Amino acid sequence: MANVLTVEHLTKKFAGLTAVNDLSFTMKERTIHSLIGPNGSGKSTTINMCTGSLPITSGTVKYRDEIISGRVLHEVASRNIGRTFQNLKLFGSMTVEENLMVGMQAQMKDGILKFLVSPASAKAEEKRANERAMEVLDYIGMYKYRNETVANLAYGQQKLTELGRSIMTAPKLLFLDEPAAGLNPSERVEFVKILLKVFDDGIDLFLIEHNMDVVMNISNYITVINFGSKIAEGTPKEIQNNDEVIAAYLGSQFKKK
Numbered sequence: 001m002a003n004v005l006t007v008e009h010l011t012k013k014f015a016g017l018t019a020v021n022d023l024s025f026t027m028k029e030r031t032i033h034s035l036i037g038p039n040g041s042g043k044s045t046t047i048n049m050c051t052g053s054l055p056i057t058s059g060t061v062k063y064r065d066e067i068i069s070g071r072v073l074h075e076v077a078s079r080n081i082g083r084t085f086q087n088l089k090l091f092g093s094m095t096v097e098e099n100l101m102v103g104m105q106a107q108m109k110d111g112i113l114k115f116l117v118s119p120a121s122a123k124a125e126e127k128r129a130n131e132r133a134m135e136v137l138d139y140i141g142m143y144k145y146r147n148e149t150v151a152n153l154a155y156g157q158q159k160l161t162e163l164g165r166s167i168m169t170a171p172k173l174l175f176l177d178e179p180a181a182g183l184n185p186s187e188r189v190e191f192v193k194i195l196l197k198v199f200d201d202g203i204d205l206f207l208i209e210h211n212m213d214v215v216m217n218i219s220n221y222i223t224v225i226n227f228g229s230k231i232a233e234g235t236p237k238e239i240q241n242n243d244e245v246i247a248a249y250l251g252s253q254f255k256k257k
């Protein structure tokens with residue numbers, strides 16, 4: 001299988017702090033690849049650099065055969081790469097449906113220009129976005145909530161709304177930053193089912209997640225970082241039995257014979 005993501009010597013320095021330190025790894029096509037590690041170890045910073053949300057200090061990120069590091073957010077997004085954020089970035093006072101439609105428009109960089117030049121084609125685009133929103137809402141089981149104001153929804157439904165927004169443009173690779181954080185056990189089971197459906201339908205998943213039941217059950221491959229540096233990589237079984245990972249992050253409760 002081809003590499004969908006190739007990260008080489010990726011480094012991010014904030015004033016006085018190296019958040020990501022010379023990180024290299026590859027992600028294969030048709031896998032769920034997880035990035036785990038303690039709080040503050042550089043996971044979100046890694047995703048932010050891969051998706052063009054944050055400039056890199058040094059190193060490269062390749063999506064399939066193309067170097068995407070150095071490109072900005074909408075350029076990365078237009079290469080069929082989507083993401084969710086660790087902290088919900090939904091518009092609380094807008095409806096579920098509107099939040100999904102915004103997700104599509106955010107990736108149409110010439111949206112406003114198009115509207116000025118040709119209001120008719122902008123209208124047609126809005127209609128398409130609306131149809132796509134209905135399709136996605138049905139897909140994630142949120143159709144009945146489409147007209148609810150997001151702030152009034154349960155947290156689990158808000159997380160689903162964000163997932164829905166991230167798949168509006170039908171990405172091929174999706175970065176998920178703690179998508180199941182804060183969900184109760186039954187919401188989590190429901191969420192994982194939908195994630196697996198998304199994966200089965202052809203979207204490769206790069207996942208940051210602290211819930212080890214989720215990580216160990218659905219990942220094909222795991223990269224572990226600590227203080228910005230890679231300390232291990234392998235299958236869930238290999239990671240659960242890696243002494244350095246157990247010492248730095250997992251504890252021994254996940255050790256499997």
Ligand SMILES: Nc1ncnc2c1ncn2[C@@H]1O[C@H](COP(=O)(O)OP(=O)(O)OP(=O)(O)O)[C@@H](O)[C@H]1O
Pocket residue numbers: 014015017019037038039040041042043044045046086
């Ligand atoms: N914009 C920023 N400016 C300065 N320091 C930052 C910035 N963003 C992150 N950091 C620091 O970089 C380090 C890595 O942060 P990051 O958010 O990537 O960690 P994380 O692994 O995602 O942690 P968590 O599991 O808590 O989400 C932390 O020490 C953090 O305080």
Ligand SMILES: [Mg+2]
Pocket residue numbers: 043044045086177
């Ligand atoms: Mg984080």
